[in-house]
Amino acid sequence: MRIVKVRNVEFGTDRPKIAVPITGKSSDDIIKQAETIMSSDNADLIEWRIDFFDQVEDAEKLVETAKKLRQVMGEMPLLTTFRTHFEGGVKELSEEEYFDICRVLIKEKATDLLDLELFRKTSKLKEIIAEAHENNIYIIMSNHDFDKTPATSELERRLTLMKTYGADIAKIAVMPNSARDVLNLLLATDNMKYKLNCPLITMAMGDLGKVTRISGEVFGSCLTFGTVGDASAPGQIESTNLKGILNTLKFD
Ligand SMILES: O=C1C[C@@](O)(C(=O)O)C[C@@H](O)[C@@H]1O
Numbered sequence: 001m002r003i004v005k006v007r008n009v010e011f012g013t014d015r016p017k018i019a020v021p022i023t024g025k026s027s028d029d030i031i032k033q034a035e036t037i038m039s040s041d042n043a044d045l046i047e048w049r050i051d052f053f054d055q056v057e058d059a060e061k062l063v064e065t066a067k068k069l070r071q072v073m074g075e076m077p078l079l080t081t082f083r084t085h086f087e088g089g090v091k092e093l094s095e096e097e098y099f100d101i102c103r104v105l106i107k108e109k110a111t112d113l114l115d116l117e118l119f120r121k122t123s124k125l126k127e128i129i130a131e132a133h134e135n136n137i138y139i140i141m142s143n144h145d146f147d148k149t150p151a152t153s154e155l156e157r158r159l160t161l162m163k164t165y166g167a168d169i170a171k172i173a174v175m176p177n178s179a180r181d182v183l184n185l186l187l188a189t190d191n192m193k194y195k196l197n198c199p200l201i202t203m204a205m206g207d208l209g210k211v212t213r214i215s216g217e218v219f220g221s222c223l224t225f226g227t228v229g230d231a232s233a234p235g236q237i238e239s240t241n242l243k244g245i246l247n248t249l250k251f252d
Pocket residue numbers: 021047049081083115142144171173203205225232233234236
């Protein structure tokens with residue numbers, strides 16, 4: 001599998017990296033959360049969920065908060081994500097507004113990794129990916145289904161599409177309604193881990209899917225989301241616990 005190195009963290013090798021989400025609404029809350037995460041010593045990277053931030057549409061405030069985060073985070077990679085309402089996020093934005101926010105983050109080099117949702121306008125996605133790469137920002141392309149788990153072939157098709165568009169890492173999150181759905185997500189992951197030559201992040205959400213959040217090293221998911229405080233999706237495991245389990249399941 002290809003390895004993607006962002007600052008001092010390698011994705012696609014060794015145990016899955018732990019991303020801890022920040023879900024604060026105000027700039028102060030966001031910085032406080034980052035400080036708590038840093039002192040927990042469990043995170044390999046932080047995901048800033050900017051759809052929770054009540055000033056996300058104010059470019060100046062967005063960049064100012066990103067700069068403060070960088071001061072708190074030292075050399076730890078920052079993933080910035082605007083999760084749209086359509087894919088389970090907090091705030092509703094037009095497609096144009098969504099891409100405007102991506103552009104601000106890229107132009108100001110305000111993040112190391114940017115989440116980009118697959119099901120947006122293709123021509124725009126390609127433009128944003130090119131701009132991100134010119135500015136040394138990595139793209140995690142993503143897709144979320146909060147109701148169900150698509151068929152394995154469809155999961156594989158979506159992951160392949162992400163890679164074709166130029167994603168550095170391809171991510172898919174689904175909601176399982178049966179153990180078979182969980183297996184299908186894991187099967188798609190295992191099928192694509194060598195085929196795609198692109199690190200993958202996959203998970204089944206909710207309690208039923210928890211096993212997918214700890215088994216990435218076996219099946220080929222390079223990152224798992226764990227909590228310090230609030231969760232950003234159902235089924236996320238507390239980060240101290242998560243780190244212990246990942247280390248227990250580690251193999252050579
Ligand atoms: O894409 C994802 C995955 C996620 O939905 C999860 O299930 O852990 C959590 C989100 O914050 C993140 O952007």
